[in-house]
Amino acid sequence: MTGTIPDVASPRAKRSQAMRGGINTELYAWLFMRVSGVILIVLIFGHLFVNLMVGDGVAAIDFAFVAGKWSEPFWQVWDLLMLWLAMIHGTNGVRTIINDYAERDVTRIVLKALLYVALVVTVVMGTLVIFTFDPCPVGSPADLLPSFCSA
Amino acid sequence: MASAPTVPPTSAPPPPPRSSGRGSKKGLGTLYRGTEGMWSWVLHRVTGMLLFLFLLVHVLDTALVRVSPEVYNEVIGTYKTPIMGLGEVGLVAAVLFHAFNGIRIILVDFTAKGPRYQRVMLWVVVGLTVVALAGFLPRHLSNVFGGH
Numbered sequence A: 001m002t003g004t005i006p007d008v009a010s011p012r013a014k015r016s017q018a019m020r021g022g023i024n025t026e027l028y029a030w031l032f033m034r035v036s037g038v039i040l041i042v043l044i045f046g047h048l049f050v051n052l053m054v055g056d057g058v059a060a061i062d063f064a065f066v067a068g069k070w071s072e073p074f075w076q077v078w079d080l081l082m083l084w085l086a087m088i089h090g091t092n093g094v095r096t097i098i099n100d101y102a103e104r105d106v107t108r109i110v111l112k113a114l115l116y117v118a119l120v121v122t123v124v125m126g127t128l129v130i131f132t133f134d135p136c137p138v139g140s141p142a143d144l145l146p147s148f149c150s151a
Numbered sequence B: 001m002a003s004a005p006t007v008p009p010t011s012a013p014p015p016p017p018r019s020s021g022r023g024s025k026k027g028l029g030t031l032y033r034g035t036e037g038m039w040s041w042v043l044h045r046v047t048g049m050l051l052f053l054f055l056l057v058h059v060l061d062t063a064l065v066r067v068s069p070e071v072y073n074e075v076i077g078t079y080k081t082p083i084m085g086l087g088e089v090g091l092v093a094a095v096l097f098h099a100f101n102g103i104r105i106i107l108v109d110f111t112a113k114g115p116r117y118q119r120v121m122l123w124v125v126v127g128l129t130v131v132a133l134a135g136f137l138p139r140h141l142s143n144v145f146g147g148h
């Protein structure tokens, strides 16, 4: 055989040096996409149903609506899980897309750095908002606040 | 990758690709390129990217509840215009397809019969997306255009 392509690993080749030992991050990333996807269906469909289908839908969304939801731990946990899972799922998906199309090393590194900064900033900010949120800020007009504030 | 010595190929060369009409020009094409399989992948990728970009904006606009009720209501008010209302329809259509097709991908990966039924499942995905969208549209459009 006068091979023009040297050293193409056969499908049955042993795992390369880089792969041997350690944890297989790509495998776990692949699994995470599937597990988080299934959970996200419940979280996102529930979110869309309660916010867009029940009552007056978008037309009813305002500060009082959000405050009403986040005064209950149930929706705080729901939204927190949705935030983390969707952001990590989306970031990992976009990482794959960047790896597929950005061929130059610099481009790939810069794009992924931006992606990870966006991930951390968004998740940290969103988490802080959910837990430091005050449904009845002092000095705000009562008609903008949920009714339980004046009770 | 390191050019470590590898086990020489032991199997016979792969059989020539089957020419399955569609997606193959003059019988020499592939089983994948240009078929439903490719387009569902393209659509899954485009919707995933779109949802991610929207999510960044959406977390940011919701974070405004932390600024003041006035600021939040002001900004969220722009979501209630007809143009944004139609944009929301597009986003909902995107999540619906991405979610149902995600299930299809999972079934193809994890079940023995998944790969055989991947094409039928794509049409089920399209059907479910259309049905769910049909359930959402009247409600949403009346909320957007209903003169609240």
Ligand code: HEM
Pocket: A030, A033, A034, A036, A037, A038, A040, A041, A044, A086, A087, A089, A090, A091, A092, A093, A094, A096, A097, B041, B044, B045, B047, B048, B049, B051, B052, B053, B055, B095, B098, B099, B100, B101, B102, B103, B105, B106
């Ligand atoms: C609603 C439930 C969802 C399900 C069931 C789901 C499922 C999946 C699955 C199974 C994959 C394939 C991963 C792979 O090929 O290894 C995927 C990819 C992806 N998802 Fe989701 N997903 C959901 C929601 C979302 C959301 C909310 C976003 C945006 C934040 C998103 C963004 C992406 C992206 C960017 C990809 C990569 C596409 C590609 O590599 O071509 N997904 N999703």
